[in-house]
Amino acid sequence: MKKVVLIGYMGSGKSVVSAMLAQKTGIEFVELDEYIEKKCRMSVATIFATKGELYFRKIERELFLEFLQDTSRELIISTGGGTPCYYNNHELLQAEGVVSIYLKATIDTLTQRLDKEKQSRPLIAHLDTEGLREFIAKHLFDRSFYYNQATFKVAVDAKSVEEIVSEIVSLLV
DSSP, rough: OEEEEOOOOTSSHHHHHHHHHHHHHHHOEEEEEHHHHHHHOHHHHHHHHHHHHHHHHHEEEEEEEHHHOOSOOOEEEOTTGGGGGGGGGGHTTTTTTTEEEEEEOOOHHHHHHHHHHGGGGGTTTTTOOHHHHHHHHHHHHHHHHHHHHHSSSEETTOOHHHHHHHHHHHHHH
16 A cells, blocks of 8 residues: 655645645545654643653654554655654655655745744744744755655645645656
8 A cells, every 4th residue: 555755844835735635635644743742642842842852753753654564554644844864764765655755845935934833833933034044954954865865856836735736646646
């Protein structure tokens, strides 16, 4: 059974694209961070604050593997921005039956999107616009190797969700 994994930086549109892709294809959709929150009965921010990032990454890896190894169903998996960057998760993106898609956005696009929703993202809430831009640029540089392990790269700048989903559907055929 095929697994479609969406990766990319926060603000790239993984959640909204995954939801619409699931609607269009009829394939079940799961958001990894939400699933972790349900399993742990606490928010990702609380997990980070009380148990630490290492604990979170370990749980993330276990549940990501669980979804990828589930042979009973097709799945669209929306990952967290850091998922491919830890525990060699990027290697899982090339496994048989896995199609991974990197939703690639420019620093400008990510800064514009994330600047509007900073308050709901504890990692960046304290940053001004210029600080946010620098933060994103550094992270993208650090993570580009992992993101570029994806089967396909889809540029998302100046595209509607519908256009992005249509492009992904054509790649999955």
